[in-house]
Amino acid sequence: LHEQLLQRYAELQARFEHAGGYTYENRVDQVLDGLGFTREQQEAPVLQLSGGQQTRAALGKLLLQEPDLLLLDEPTNHLDLAALEWLETYLAGWKGAMVVVAHDRYFLDKIVSRTIETAFGRIEEYPGNYTKYLHLREERMERRSREYEAQQAHIAHTEDFIRRYKAGQRSREARGRQKLLDRMDRVERPQDFPEMRFEFTSVVDSGLVVISTQKLAAGYIDEAKQRTELVRVADLELLRGDRVGLLGPNGSGKTTLLRTIIGELLPVDGHVYVGHNVRIGYYSQTHAGLNTGRSIIDEIRQVSVLSEEGARTFLGRFLFSGDDVFKPIGSLSGGERSRVALAKLTLQGSNLLILDEPTNHLDLQSRQFLEEVLGEFEGTLLFVSHDRYFIDSLATKVWVIEDGVLIPYMGNYTEYRTRKQPIVLDIPTSPISSRTKNEDNATNGSATAARTAPSSARAKGKRSGKVKERTVEDVEREIEKAEARVKTVEEALSQAAFNADAAQLTQLATEYEQARMYVDELLVEWERLAETVSE
Secondary structure (H helix, E strand, O other), rough: OHHHHHHHHHHHHHHHOOOOOHHHHHHHHHHHHOOOOOHHHHHOOHHOOOOHHHHHHHHHHHHHHHEEEEEEEOOOOOHHHHHHHHHHHHHHHHOEEEEEOOOOOHHHHHOOOHHHHEOOOEEEEEEEEEEHHHHHHHHHHHHHHHHHHHHHHHHHHHHHHHHHHHHOOOHHHHHHHHHHHHHOOOOOOOOOOOOOOOOOOOOOOOOOOEEEEEEEEEEEEEOOOOEEEEOOOOOOOEEOEEEEEEEEOOOOOOHHHHHHHOOOOOOEEEEEEEEOOOOOEEEEOOOOOOOOOOEEHHOOOOOOOOHHHHHHHHOOOOOOOOOOOOOOHHHHHHHHHHHHHHHHHOOOOEEEEEEEOOOOOHHHHHHHHHHHHHHHHOOOEEEEEEHHHHHHOOOOOOEEEEEEEEEEEEHHHHHHHHHHHHHOOOOOOOOOOOOOHHHHHHHHHOOOOOOOOOOHHHHHOOOOHHHHOHHHHHHHHHHHHHHHHHHHHHHHHHHHHHOOOOOHHHHHHHHHHHHHHHHHHHHHHHHHHHHHHOO
């Protein structure tokens, strides 16, 4: 009996080990940490979690089950950038089969080996990832267009022959050609995705300094005047023509900071200054500016002088046609609401666009078109996005919230991840000793006084101490280094052109543009410092 028990124990122990019994706790911790759950959230009942957190928990559970076939429907939703990168790494090592529906182009490029497109009632397959799919699809569409046009030309020529000779001496030949025409397999006219057609135009140019901050802390002030700080911001400036991506983990205060900048929320501490002639256009990820009780066309006519016919034509650019324009906004899908919000935004003539997750709910074609439109926008951009493709396409700088502090970096997302070289700015020490503080210092966060401060005060007094702590000589040395970098990249560009290396030329052209832009920014700072010294 004793030997039987020992044998049974050994069998159960082997099964336990084979099933991962000794490692499951570590695996659970690894997955939950990777998906961005704090220790407190990991111990909390699922019912106490938010909808997004529950979705992430369901994804984690599925990954830990290790099925032979993994079906993922928009797995990147509700994930911040760190969790996205972790998921990509995790799935790259997945041993089973996987089918993924996703709108994250960066994710698709890293994960998939085949791409299936469903459109116009058809399913088409392409080898390779998303970028390869785009290339192959374009080739396929061009080939089909040529085939269709060639067949249409042949049909027209044949029909002309039949018309001319059906009653003459060559009538038998004409009838034969008609039979061939009737039996011909017709090539369908190639269909492509409908595209939006709009642009952002600014009515007036803003001043050089679009937004500046002084000792700013963004967060919330409750009814009891208790202050909760989410993010502390360096004394910095958003300059005319800047294209800044605001990054950070979920819950780090990105949306709160944007709402503080536009004046919807009071600063917890410090000040936000809006520059001369700045006209702000704000896109809310929750579409808070839309009246769900109105129809689409009424919502547009509320913010424009368009007639009904003009509004219908205008909405056609945003893929609303026919009676669709009379749908109530409350009945629209997320993607349709996004298009209405973008339509309203284009009518404002803003020279500063502040966009909070503008690609949410948009399909891949609409995302790409929005990138192109924003790339041609001549004003200033500040946007929050988890779409790394979108960030790389537009950003010349990124502001990253790390451990409750905003740190600015040069370049786009990929360059930030590669180099992670911050712009040197002084980050003011928080006077708030804890996350909450009473009303006694709440007057420091008065947005009204801050926003009505004269431009001379912004230029000389309020901002000079923190942003300009470097001396003229410091900036001159930095300019020398930056110009040397420009020269190095120029030489590399010449060599790449000589070698006809297209890929390297593209990369170096981007680096050259960023290096030149950094020199320009340093020169602006040098001029301001020189003026301060002369005064």
